[in-house]
Amino acid sequence: MKKSHFNNEKGLTLIELLGAIGLFAIVIVLSATALTQAIGNQEKVSHSISLNKEMNLAINDLRNQYKEGMDKICISDVDIQYTFENVQNGTSNGNCIEADPVQDTLSFTLTASNGNNQTEISTAFEKKSFSYSVNRAIGDKPPNEFTEEDDISGCIFEDNTLFNKYVNISTNGNQNKAICDGEFLFMKSVAFFGGLNVFNHNTIVVNENMYVIGNNLSLSNHVKLVVKGNLYIQANEQYKPNARIEVHGQVCKVEDINKIKSCEIEINWK
Secondary structure, three states: OOOOOOOOOOOOOHHHHHHHHHHHHHHHHHHHHHHHHHHHHHHHHHHHHHHHHHHHHHHHHHHHHHHOOOOEEEOOOOOOEEEEEEEEOEEEEOOEEEEOOOOOEEEEEEEEEEOOEEEEEEEEEEOOOEOOOOOOEOOOOOOOOOEEEOOHHHOEEOOOEEEOOOEEEOOOOOHHHOHHHHEEEEOOOEEEOOOEEEOOOOEEEEOOOEEEEEEEEEEOOOOEEEEOOOEEEEEEEEEOOOOEEEEOOOEEEEOOHHHOOOOOOOOOOO
16 A cells, blocks of 8 residues: 655744735835825926916916006916015006006016915016107198297197197106196197107197107107197107007108108008
């Protein structure tokens, strides 16, 4: 009779089994923690990218508002907390900045916060402005009889009016402080022989011809100039993009104010 021989193989003991289960549990916990942390980091990165995108959109919107000549520029997004700091040539008020209308540049630091995420950008804007020169032309000689004035605060001028000195019409940065409530009416012709500078939110209406001789002709944003006759210019010109200019006749460059015969070249603003 053959006898069978069995190897003496030992199985897992209870202690070893419990150890294996504990080790497996530790691996599961560590893996879950790492996975949770990875998901959290991914969400944080995603929120940060989204915040930066919203910040760039806000900056671009503010830049467009400023370049179009708006004195008060605002952020419309109310879901994100924005803070203006280091504002130059303006004052901050909540999600808005009141820009100095006399200045052509604006700089600031903008901070955006959304929960635990925060980003910051320092930037500077510049308004659109343009000037040009054209070949000089000749036009109607101004009337011989002018009433000489030195004070623009008369508001309404019934005769042909002459200003020999430089005329500066300003709102002092506040429309409520504008002289003549920002409206000036010339019933006949007017000549500015020392140049003319008009700041924001002023309107000038000339029923006949207008002459700007010497120095500068400068019209800021939100200035309205209406000339029902011709406009003659012997001055450097600068017009902001939101200046509204209506000339019912022609706009001419003048070479010699004493030898004007007829206007031959018309200037068109685009």
